[in-house]
Amino acid sequence: xxxxxxxxEIAQQPAAIERTLDALxxxxxxxxxxxxxxxxxxxxxxxxxxxxxxxxRYLLEVHARLGAASAAPSLATxxxxxxxxxxxxxxxxxxxxxxxxxxxxxxxxxxxGARTVAIANEAASPLVEEADIGLVTRAGRERAVPxxxxxxxxxxxxxxLADALGPSRASFASRLRQVPEAVASCLATRAGVDxxxxxxxxxxxxxxxxxxxxxxxxxxxxxxxxxxxxQPVRGLSYADLRHGPIAVVDADTTVLVIxxxxxxxxxxxxxxxxxxxxxGATTIAVGGDPRVQAVCDRAVAAPAxxxxxxxxxxxxxxxxxxxxxxRARGFDPDAPRGLSKVTRTEPVG
Amino acid sequence: xxxxxxxxEIAQQPAAIERTLDALxxxxxxxxxxxxxxxxxxxxxxxxxxxxxxxxRYLLEVHARLGAASAAPSLATxxxxxxxxxxxxxxxxxxxxxxxxxxxxxxxxxxxGARTVAIANEAASPLVEEADIGLVTRAGRERAVPxxxxxxxxxxxxxxLADALGPSRASFASRLRQVPEAVASCLATRAGVDxxxxxxxxxxxxxxxxxxxxxxxxxxxxxxxxxxxxQPVRGLSYADLRHGPIAVVDADTTVLVIxxxxxxxxxxxxxxxxxxxxxGATTIAVGGDPRVQAVCDRAVAAPAxxxxxxxxxxxxxxxxxxxxxxRARGFDPDAPRGLSKVTRTEPVG
Numbered sequence: 001x002x003x004x005x006x007x008x009e010i011a012q013q014p015a016a017i018e019r020t021l022d023a024l025x026x027x028x029x030x031x032x033x034x035x036x037x038x039x040x041x042x043x044x045x046x047x048x049x050x051x052x053x054x055x056x057r058y059l060l061e062v063h064a065r066l067g068a069a070s071a072a073p074s075l076a077t078x079x080x081x082x083x084x085x086x087x088x089x090x091x092x093x094x095x096x097x098x099x100x101x102x103x104x105x106x107x108x109x110x111x112x113g114a115r116t117v118a119i120a121n122e123a124a125s126p127l128v129e130e131a132d133i134g135l136v137t138r139a140g141r142e143r144a145v146p147x148x149x150x151x152x153x154x155x156x157x158x159x160x161l162a163d164a165l166g167p168s169r170a171s172f173a174s175r176l177r178q179v180p181e182a183v184a185s186c187l188a189t190r191a192g193v194d195x196x197x198x199x200x201x202x203x204x205x206x207x208x209x210x211x212x213x214x215x216x217x218x219x220x221x222x223x224x225x226x227x228x229x230x231q232p233v234r235g236l237s238y239a240d241l242r243h244g245p246i247a248v249v250d251a252d253t254t255v256l257v258i259x260x261x262x263x264x265x266x267x268x269x270x271x272x273x274x275x276x277x278x279x280g281a282t283t284i285a286v287g288g289d290p291r292v293q294a295v296c297d298r299a300v301a302a303p304a305x306x307x308x309x310x311x312x313x314x315x316x317x318x319x320x321x322x323x324x325x326x327r328a329r330g331f332d333p334d335a336p337r338g339l340s341k342v343t344r345t346e347p348v349g
Numbered sequence: 350x351x352x353x354x355x356x357x358e359i360a361q362q363p364a365a366i367e368r369t370l371d372a373l374x375x376x377x378x379x380x381x382x383x384x385x386x387x388x389x390x391x392x393x394x395x396x397x398x399x400x401x402x403x404x405x406r407y408l409l410e411v412h413a414r415l416g417a418a419s420a421a422p423s424l425a426t427x428x429x430x431x432x433x434x435x436x437x438x439x440x441x442x443x444x445x446x447x448x449x450x451x452x453x454x455x456x457x458x459x460x461x462g463a464r465t466v467a468i469a470n471e472a473a474s475p476l477v478e479e480a481d482i483g484l485v486t487r488a489g490r491e492r493a494v495p496x497x498x499x500x501x502x503x504x505x506x507x508x509x510l511a512d513a514l515g516p517s518r519a520s521f522a523s524r525l526r527q528v529p530e531a532v533a534s535c536l537a538t539r540a541g542v543d544x545x546x547x548x549x550x551x552x553x554x555x556x557x558x559x560x561x562x563x564x565x566x567x568x569x570x571x572x573x574x575x576x577x578x579x580q581p582v583r584g585l586s587y588a589d590l591r592h593g594p595i596a597v598v599d600a601d602t603t604v605l606v607i608x609x610x611x612x613x614x615x616x617x618x619x620x621x622x623x624x625x626x627x628x629g630a631t632t633i634a635v636g637g638d639p640r641v642q643a644v645c646d647r648a649v650a651a652p653a654x655x656x657x658x659x660x661x662x663x664x665x666x667x668x669x670x671x672x673x674x675x676r677a678r679g680f681d682p683d684a685p686r687g688l689s690k691v692t693r694t695e696p697v698g
Contacts (some may be wrong), residue, residue, distance in 0.1 A: 040416060046589075047589075050592075058421065061421065061424055062430055065430060065432055067437070068419030069390075069419070070418070072406070072410065072561075073406065074561045075410055075411065078561060079411045079561070081410060081411055083410075084414075087388065167457075197624055205581060212421075212427060226596070231597065231599050243395050243397075246577060246581055248580065248581050265427060268427075285371070328393060337596060
């Protein structure tokens with residue numbers, strides 16, 4: 001059987017990350033100069049790119065100690081607010097570099113004094129051409145509709161940006177260089193993937209949760225499950241889950257708990273997993289440390305990376321689960337119903 | 350039959366809004382002085398309060414032209430990041446004034462130079478006692494677990510804050526004074542509520558959508574439906590819905606479209622509703638203009654308020670639908686399973 005395009009592109013990620021590091025690490029000095037004196041970072045993105053933006057938000061706040069937040073593109077596209085953005089760096093993310101309201105937001109931000117960095121997989125795109133600095137990822141052409149290698153390449157660009165804007169003595173470039181090998185090793189073993197698929201195949205009520213640096217990963221896993229398995233799947237932060245939706249967790253619920261292997265979040269994610277288990281849910285750890293894995297019904301192994309870089313690894317075994325689950329349910333992961341590769345926020349015509 | 354506590358508290362909202370306006374409008378000069386020179390607003394909240402914070406985010410950006418974004422409380426509670434917040438106003442929202450990670454975030458922000466405003470319904474609470482300015486809402490005691498009047502009182506405080514920080518020539522205090530009467534009129538007519546309940550009662554897959562200023566309302570309606578009807582309900586922005594989850598919209602889906610009666614979002618919300626209808630979904634407009642209502646299967650009337658104040662009105666008919674739907678499904682809206690009045694983000698003990 002020929003592997004699906006999605007499976008092939010998942011397997012291409014170590015090389016895509018490596019090429020992207022080679023291309024972008026040399027841009028760090030230029031990025032540092034561009035961002036000098038800018039205390040606020042605003043991140044503009046939609047869909048999967050917005051999940052990479054959420055990683056950027058936490059990484060820039062925790063590592064680079066800047067204020068960082070998601071943009072509301074409608075400020076530009078609908079409200080056309082007059083703002084003074086001379087303290088702001090706008091970072092826009094779009095695989096195609098053509099997402100209309102992200103392009104519109106970047107134009108609006110430039111008009112109001114922002115400096116701009118665009119992260120896109122297409123050099124010949126309005127987002128890159130109009131930005132002060134374009135960080136062009138090197139994922140190569142992606143043919144399956146669900147984004148995989150283009151997403152990890154975006155995360156790589158985000159990590160390079162945070163390294164550039166963070167304290168130079170705390171550079172994690174050498175750790176970044178270890179990511180391709182850690183991902184390749186995870187792809188080779190697929191530890192826990194089949195067990196997770198078996199636990200998920202009959203589940204009607206799926207949740208994905210995470211916290212802090214890996215929260216964006218949880219949202220991305222939820223979106224990929226939903227796109228490929230045509231079933232509503234929610235991604236919720238630890239806190240949001242506790243503030244309401246946990247009431248609907250019961251024995252019919254399966255929860256994927258996305259957890260880094262170290263850092264300040266691991267304990268609370270282990271407590272959450274134990275609470276979910278007490279409510280009768282089936283729990284599957286993706287990553288995590290022995291505490292998290294001990295309280296979950298199943299565990300999927302993730303690449304061994306420190307918390308600040310964990311999102312580059314954690315998504316990979318989750319992609320393996322998603323691809324295998326879609327096939328097991330009789331769907332074509334390469335071409336989910338109702339989606340096309342470039343999403344327009346505004347209806348056409 | 351005695352009305353439920355939730356029904357009684359829904360009915361108390363015109364008075365709660367009026368009392369809150371009386372108490373807080375005089376604080377506007379003090380708020381303006383406190384915020385002078387602060388260009389960034391960071392909003393800290395959880396659950397329902399976070400939906401009021403989302404209104405604050407848009408209103409402060411659109412009306413007061415400040416940068417505004419949600420806090421990540423874990424920056425304080427778990428990562429303990431050292432930041433310079435001397436350009437920042439932190440606004441914290443919690444009905445009890447005791448939500449632990451919101452209190453911790455405010456403490457952290459003060460330590461790092463932020464000025465602070467707390468919005469809470471309890472004057473004798475750590476959040477209010479430790480803030481530079483406490484905006485104490487006057488909802489009165491709330492006994493039903495689902496927040497209703499305490500939420501509209503929070504929205505009222507948010508509107509007063511935005512009025513204080515916005516351009517004085519564009520003050521909307523006089524429009525705010527009209528809110529209690531507009532809400533009372535909506536409560537008296539209940540137009541469209543029974544029809545919406547009939548459409549929702551058998552639906553297994555519920556979505557709630559909104560955009561811009563009213564996006565927070567959509568999230569709040571989704572949470573209230575989920576809490577009281579013990580069914581997973583998603584709140585999605587217009588853009589997020591288009592970027593993926595729209596693929597799972599089909600004839601089994603019922604969508605509540607929360608729409609203001611005017612402003613730049615109405616056309617796109619009408620287009621979205623038409624698209625959802627083409628995919629076979631049952632659509633229910635809450636508010637909206639004649640374009641939105643014409644393309645939806647059902648319409649629930651909302652108080653007549655301009656877009657910037659629409660969230661204070663739109664939630665009210667939605668609360669009526671939620672309360673009636675819970676009863677029609679045999680649930681007790683006052684005491685949903687699995688929830689208590691004060692939610693802790695960290696497990697106790």
